[in-house]
Amino acid sequence: MKSPKFSMLFTLVFAAFFSFSWATLPHQNFLQCLSLHSHDSSSISKLIFTRTNSSYESVLDSTLWNLRFTTTNTPKPLVIVTPTQISHIQATIHCSKKHGLQTRTRSGGHDYEGLSSVAKVPFVIIDLSKFRSVDVDVENRVAWVQSGATLGEIYYRIAEKSSTLAFPAAVFHTIGIGGHISGGGFGLLLRKYGTAGDNVVDAQFIDVNGRVLNRKSMGEDLFWAIRGGGGGSFGIVLAWKLSLVPIPANVTVCSVTRIRELNAAELVNRWQYIAHTLPDEVYSTVLLTPVNSTQPGTRTVLAIFNSLFLGTVNEFLPLMEQRFPELGLTRQNCSEMSYIQAIMVNNGMPNQPLEILLNGTSRVPIVSPSYKVKSDYVKKPIPLTGLNGFFSQLTDEAAAMTTIILVPYGGIMDRIPENATPFPHRAGNLYKIFYDVGWQATDNINTQKYLDWARKAYTYMTPFVSKSPREAYINFRDLDIGTNNIGYTSYAQASVWGYKYFKGNFKKLALVKTMIDPENFFKHEQSIPLL
Numbered sequence: 001m002k003s004p005k006f007s008m009l010f011t012l013v014f015a016a017f018f019s020f021s022w023a024t025l026p027h028q029n030f031l032q033c034l035s036l037h038s039h040d041s042s043s044i045s046k047l048i049f050t051r052t053n054s055s056y057e058s059v060l061d062s063t064l065w066n067l068r069f070t071t072t073n074t075p076k077p078l079v080i081v082t083p084t085q086i087s088h089i090q091a092t093i094h095c096s097k098k099h100g101l102q103t104r105t106r107s108g109g110h111d112y113e114g115l116s117s118v119a120k121v122p123f124v125i126i127d128l129s130k131f132r133s134v135d136v137d138v139e140n141r142v143a144w145v146q147s148g149a150t151l152g153e154i155y156y157r158i159a160e161k162s163s164t165l166a167f168p169a170a171v172f173h174t175i176g177i178g179g180h181i182s183g184g185g186f187g188l189l190l191r192k193y194g195t196a197g198d199n200v201v202d203a204q205f206i207d208v209n210g211r212v213l214n215r216k217s218m219g220e221d222l223f224w225a226i227r228g229g230g231g232g233s234f235g236i237v238l239a240w241k242l243s244l245v246p247i248p249a250n251v252t253v254c255s256v257t258r259i260r261e262l263n264a265a266e267l268v269n270r271w272q273y274i275a276h277t278l279p280d281e282v283y284s285t286v287l288l289t290p291v292n293s294t295q296p297g298t299r300t301v302l303a304i305f306n307s308l309f310l311g312t313v314n315e316f317l318p319l320m321e322q323r324f325p326e327l328g329l330t331r332q333n334c335s336e337m338s339y340i341q342a343i344m345v346n347n348g349m350p351n352q353p354l355e356i357l358l359n360g361t362s363r364v365p366i367v368s369p370s371y372k373v374k375s376d377y378v379k380k381p382i383p384l385t386g387l388n389g390f391f392s393q394l395t396d397e398a399a400a401m402t403t404i405i406l407v408p409y410g411g412i413m414d415r416i417p418e419n420a421t422p423f424p425h426r427a428g429n430l431y432k433i434f435y436d437v438g439w440q441a442t443d444n445i446n447t448q449k450y451l452d453w454a455r456k457a458y459t460y461m462t463p464f465v466s467k468s469p470r471e472a473y474i475n476f477r478d479l480d481i482g483t484n485n486i487g488y489t490s491y492a493q494a495s496v497w498g499y500k501y502f503k504g505n506f507k508k509l510a511l512v513k514t515m516i517d518p519e520n521f522f523k524h525e526q527s528i529p530l531l
């Protein structure tokens with residue numbers, strides 16, 4: 001514990017800092033500017049939250065998903081604006097620019113490093129939670145969705161109208177479509193239909209000058225960049241036109257578990273050779289998680305082999321018996337259900353009513369409160385000794401709430417060119433590794449311990465994963481992979497993480513950025529730099 005004297009001093013310094021800030025910060029002028037530039041100044045005032053508003057904290061935390069960033073010493077926005085009209089957004093951009101405030105756009109608030117809610121400079125959050133309409137057009141197999149809509153709302157509204165259409169994106173229902181598509185986005189349909197960004201056919205976009213553009217008026221380069229180049233770099237996407245894909249009325253969902261002592265590592269080893277070669281209709285994933293072993297006080301590792309098959313159990317069982325007999329999949333391990341029900345099962349809420357998908361604040365039970373994530377791509381099978389070493393790491397105390405997910409590649413991912421969208425991780429990958437290191441929010445005081453473990457595990461994996469660059473997925477944002485943890489000051493510096501996220505697409509992203517936002521107004525720690 002710190003001494004009371006120290007705490008007192010700290011409090012005084014803290015208070016002095018804030019009263020100083022309040023007296024001199026430009027946000028009063030900013031607020032004046034906002035009401036001046038809104039056609040309906042009375043209505044916009046209901047959509048503006050500063051620290052003096054009693055609901056400021058609850059609005060800030062409403063979608064600040066990673067509780068690592070809810071501590072009192074996390075920097076907070078001067079103002080949160082929750083626009084209901086395009087003119088509110090135009091006014092916010094204009095006034096932020098004029099008064100030197102940075103803006104952070106927030107759709108679903110799931111950014112893994114909290115970049116939509118946290119900045120180290122005076123800033124304003126443009127929270128799109130009121131831009132969340134979803135219009136599904138079954139006949140033309142498209143949907144217009146606003147960026148603040150959650151994946152759950154979109155899935156629910158599609159399923160309401162059709163059991164044979166879907167949109168390929170992540171399973172976690174609280175994720176915002178705005179940030180998700182911005183970084184690519186993937187889920188159970190990755191091997192059949194590619195990323196979310198691969199399935200977008202138009203967008204409504206607002207640029208730094210407040211111009212509202214669509215695909216035609218923005219041009220193909222910008223339309224390319226916003227479908228995977230990462231959120232918060234080019235402007236604000238207000239809405240997306242999604243192309244819906246056909247799925248069977250029932251799909252098959254299977255799960256098999258294997259504990260380390262019963263050769264889980266050997267089975268994962270086999271999986272590496274098989275999962276990426278299966279037909280596009282199969283999505284076979286592995287979750288690794290530490291569990292208590294039967295010997296008290298010791299941990300072991302559980303491997304969970306989940307699969308989704310776009311077809312019937314009767315077709316799937318013989319296929320797996322032929323291609324992956326070691327898995328020992330039986331009828332008892334599988335069920336047929338609608339795709340939307342498969343989403344519920346994969347969210348760990350098989351018995352909840354579907355309406356929970358409409359509740360953007362109900363936390364998915366299998367997601368830990370605070371977390372740090374990393375990602376890797378694997379191009380050659382990891383030797384069994386390497387897997388075993390990693391399993392041993394997973395039994396460290398700091399990994400108690402860690403989940404590792406192995407995401408199968410192959411399928412259509414081998415056939416979409418690397419430069420089709422900014423998302424470059426395509427042919428040549430066997431699978432992606434997602435490291436999700438979790439802990440309780442009450443343990444935020446020990447954050448460093450978990451960050452250290454994540455970095456140690458990542459270092460351990462170095463010899464086994466992609467190299468030059470060591471590829472990473474932008475939506476699994478990781479501020480560790482740059483030259484430092486606080487951002488960049490040049491294109492060269494940004495290239496360090498830029499090539500990991502985007503490979504050869506990075507330069508084109510910088511070109512588009514330079515064209516659409518030449519003053520670099522839309523920026524954050526890992527936004528696309530000017531060329």
Ligand SMILES: Cc1cc2nc3c(=O)[nH]c(=O)nc-3n(C[C@H](O)[C@H](O)[C@H](O)COP(=O)(O)OP(=O)(O)OC[C@H]3O[C@@H](n4cnc5c(N)ncnc54)[C@H](O)[C@@H]3O)c2cc1C
Pocket residue numbers: 065104105106107108109110111112115116128147169170171172174175176177178179180182183184185186187230231232233235236237238367475476524
């Ligand atoms: C529990 C959990 C599970 C996840 N599972 C998956 C998964 O299975 N597959 C997967 O691909 N990803 C997954 N993700 C990652 C997720 O796709 C990204 O975090 C995504 O960016 C979240 O979008 P958001 O709108 O919720 O986030 P936000 O935090 O609102 O936005 C993320 C970034 O995009 C910017 N941004 C937001 N909205 C806009 C907009 N309208 N226009 C321009 N920029 C914008 C933000 O400023 C920020 O930089 C998961 C995340 C979490 C927390």
Ligand SMILES: *[C@@H]1O[C@H](CO)[C@@H](O)[C@H](O)[C@H]1NC(C)=O
Pocket residue numbers: 045046047048049050052053
């Ligand atoms: C926040 O407080 C300001 C100043 O009191 C007020 O004008 C504004 O309407 C309040 N915002 C909301 C959402 O009530």
Ligand SMILES: *[C@@H]1O[C@H](CO)[C@@H](O)[C@H](O)[C@H]1NC(C)=O
Pocket residue numbers: 255256257330331332333
């Ligand atoms: C899979 O089915 C077998 C019986 O065929 C059963 O013993 C096993 O527990 C099942 N596994 C899971 C995870 O359901």
Ligand SMILES: *[C@@H]1O[C@H](CO)[C@@H](O)[C@H](O)[C@H]1NC(C)=O
Pocket residue numbers: 292296297298
């Ligand atoms: C695992 O064991 C620890 C003690 O070693 C205990 O605190 C914890 O509750 C156990 N977890 C489960 C899920 O049983």
Ligand SMILES: *[C@@H]1O[C@H](CO)[C@@H](O)[C@H](O)[C@H]1NC(C)=O
Pocket residue numbers: 249250336337338
């Ligand atoms: C889907 O599967 C469920 C459960 O097995 C079954 O009751 C239902 O009839 C199936 N529907 C279709 C269209 O096959």
Ligand SMILES: *[C@@H]1O[C@H](CO)[C@@H](O)[C@H](O)[C@H]1NC(C)=O
Pocket residue numbers: 359360361362363
């Ligand atoms: C949404 O979920 C939260 C958290 O579980 C709960 O408190 C709230 O009542 C739910 N809202 C609705 C409308 O169901």
